[in-house]
Structure formats: C-alpha cells, structure tokens
Amino acid sequence: MTEKAAIEAVLAPIAAGRATVRVEGVRASIILDVTGLPEAAQDALEADIRAAAALPGIEEVRIARTAQRVNRKLIAVASGKGGVGKSTVSANLAIGLARLGRRVGLVDADIYGPSQPKIMGIEGKKPEAHDKKLVPLATPYGVPMLSMGGLVAEGQAIAWRGPMTAGALGQLVDANWGAADTLVIDLPPGTGDVQLTMIQKHRPTGAVIVSTPQDLALIDATRAIDLFAKAGVPVIGLIENMAGYACPHCGEVSDPFGQGGAEAAAAKLGVPFLGRIPLDIAIRTASDAGTPPAAGNGAEAAAFTAIAAQVHDWIETNGG
Numbered sequence: 156m157t158e159k160a161a162i163e164a165v166l167a168p169i170a171a172g173r174a175t176v177r178v179e180g181v182r183a184s185i186i187l188d189v190t191g192l193p194e195a196a197q198d199a200l201e202a203d204i205r206a207a208a209a210l211p212g213i214e215e216v217r218i219a220r221t222a223q224r225v226n227r228k229l230i231a232v233a234s235g236k237g238g239v240g241k242s243t244v245s246a247n248l249a250i251g252l253a254r255l256g257r258r259v260g261l262v263d264a265d266i267y268g269p270s271q272p273k274i275m276g277i278e279g280k281k282p283e284a285h286d287k288k289l290v291p292l293a294t295p296y297g298v299p300m301l302s303m304g305g306l307v308a309e310g311q312a313i314a315w316r317g318p319m320t321a322g323a324l325g326q327l328v329d330a331n332w333g334a335a336d337t338l339v340i341d342l343p344p345g346t347g348d349v350q351l352t353m354i355q356k357h358r359p360t361g362a363v364i365v366s367t368p369q370d371l372a373l374i375d376a377t378r379a380i381d382l383f384a385k386a387g388v389p390v391i392g393l394i395e396n397m398a399g400y401a402c403p404h405c406g407e408v409s410d411p412f413g414q415g416g417a418e419a420a421a422a423k424l425g426v427p428f429l430g431r432i433p434l435d436i437a438i439r440t441a442s443d444a445g446t447p448p449a450a451g452n453g454a455e456a457a458a459f460t461a462i463a464a465q466v467h468d469w470i471e472t473n474g475g
C-alpha cells in the first residue's frame with residue numbers, strides 16, 4: 156500500500172469524504188472540506204485528522220481548510236408601513252421554504268419592533284458570537300434565526316441611525332449561517348436606512364412585498380416596490396395579508412376592506428401577485444404563542460404553503 160493509500164484508509168472513518176490527501180516524501184498535505192461545519196467541529200476534525208495521518212514515515216502533516224462557497228439567496232420581505240403582518244409573513248414564509256427542502260435562516264432586521272423571537276418561540280434567548288461572528292439561534296421549526304432584538308435591550312434599536320443600523324444588519328446577515336442556502340430577511344417597514352443598506356451592501360436576490368387590502372397600505376407598498384425596482388432588485392411579488400375576515404365561528408370569509416385591491420395593484424405595477432392570507436384570529440393567536448401556522452397542518456398553513464411554493468419556484472428559476 157502506498158503511504159497516500161494508507162493515510163486515506165486511516166482517515167476514511169474520521170473524515171467522511173471531506174479529506175483529499177497528497178504525499179510528497181515525508182510530508183502529507185491534506186485539503187479538508189469544512190463546508191457546513193461549525194468552527195468548533197472544524198477544529199476537532201482537524202485535530203483528529205492531524206493525529207491519525209501521522210503514520211510512520213510521515214514527518215509533517217499540513218492541513219488546509221476549504222469550504223465550498225454557499226451561494227446564499229437573500230430574500231427581503233418588505234412593506235410600505237407597519238402592522239400589515241410583514242413579520243408574520245416572513246416567519247411563515249421561512250418555515251414554508253424549509254418544508255420545501257431549502258435550508259433557511261431567518262433574519263429579523265425590523266429595528267422598530269423585532270418580533271421574530273416571539274413568533275418563532277425563542278423569546279429571551281441571546282445569540283453568542285464565535286470568532287467575531289454571531290451564531291444563529293436554533294428554533295423549534297428547523298429555521299435558525301437572528302434578531303436585532305437580540306443585539307440590544309428592548310426599545311433601543313429604534314434610536315439607531317445610519318452607521319449603527321448598517322453595522323447591526325451586517326452582523327446579522329454575515330453571521331455564521333453554516334449551510335443555510337436561503338436567508339429570509341424581515342425588514343423594517345418603509346424605505347429607510349436598513350432597506351438602503353440591505354440593497355446596496357447585501358444585494359438581495361429578490362424582494363417580497365406585503366400589503367393589506369386597503370388603498371393607503373397599497374400606496375405605501377408601491378413606494379417599497381419602487382425602491383427595490385429602481386435599485387435593480389427583482390420584486391418576486393406582492394402578498395395581500397389580512398385579505399378577508401375568516402369568521403372563527405362559521406369559517407365564512409367576508410371582506411371588510413374590499414377584495415382584489417392588491418391583485419389589481421400588482422397587475423398595474425407589473426409585479427406578480429403571490430396570493431392572499433385571510434385575517435384570521437388563529438393566525439394571531441398562533442403567532443403570539445410562538446407556534447407559526449406554517450409549521451402545522453391546519454387550514455391557515457395552506458395559504459402560507461402556497462405562497463412559499465411560489466417563492467421557492469422563483470428562486471429555483473431566477474436565483475442564479
């Protein structure tokens with residue numbers, strides 16, 4: 156057996172296909188693919204490999220780590236104004252995409268009301284940093300997340316301006332997302348500093364706009380659409396939330412704010428209409444309880460799942 160083959164044989168059970176071995180004289184050079192491994196696991200694996208590869212006749216073991224660059228898709232979720240359900244949609248979209256097989260992370264960049272920790276059932280947990288990078292918090296729904304709310308005391312971020320918000324957004328987006336291939340980013344409402352930094356520095360793959368059916372909200376949504384369109388960020392589509400009232404007693408859906416406004420507006424603006432989500436008390440109570448509907452199999456899950464499927468298709472086709 157050559158020395159190369161001997162080293163490969165001892166590494167096989169340890170490195171699980173991650174090591175590529177070359178031997179020159181007394182030196183073994185090993186390229187170690189650490190894609191998706193946390194820092195601590197990388198260190199442990201390297202130490203194990205270094206010890207195992209030091210077979211008789213080998214005087215030096217060199218190890219270089221590589222990671223296949225994950226071509227991560229950033230999906231920005233935006234709205235013209237607050238309170239339209241943007242955070243609710245972001246959380247359920249993230250879970251819906253994960254259920255379709257994507258590896259999804261959720262970024263709560265809403266400085267005015269970081270509500271994702273509550274919606275995702277991990278309120279009060281603070282993320283830690285390793286090697287100057289934040290480590291996302293696991294959630295019960297297979298979607299790790301980071302929130303502006305985890306970086307500062309409650310209510311403080313609202314006083315941030317330009318450079319501070321830009322720095323904080325950078326910490327969230329460039330965190331240790333590991334193998335995540337998609338980040339859903341819950342932006343603050345409107346067209347302020349966070350949106351501009353997002354667009355200029357992080358170049359989202361696409362944007363999803365959330366609106367309620369009222370005309371006023373739609374005018375605001377139009378501004379949000381314009382912001383992305385002018386910056387060359389593709390608008391994946393418009394979602395109409397609180398689109399009809401589902402009666403908790405009989406299930407009948409009525410339309411207190413009228414019907415079809417958002418769909419008509421989307422057509423006029425030339426952006427796809429991704430669907431409507433009813434105003435449903437079950438959605439509010441599930442969000443407050445930290446059990447997002449998209450994680451379950453109830454009637455409320457279906458609307459979110461259908462929208463997630465469209466966004467998933469869009470990413471597959473247009474995400475590069």
Ligand code: ADP
Pocket residue numbers: 234236237238239240241242243244268270396397398432433434435436437438439440442443
């Ligand atoms: P935003 O992020 O746009 O400020 P949120 O997602 O925080 O809005 O939603 C505002 C409130 O409305 C929350 O209490 C949320 O649970 C509730 N909500 C959002 N969407 C719906 C819906 N489709 N049906 C019922 N309640 C909803």
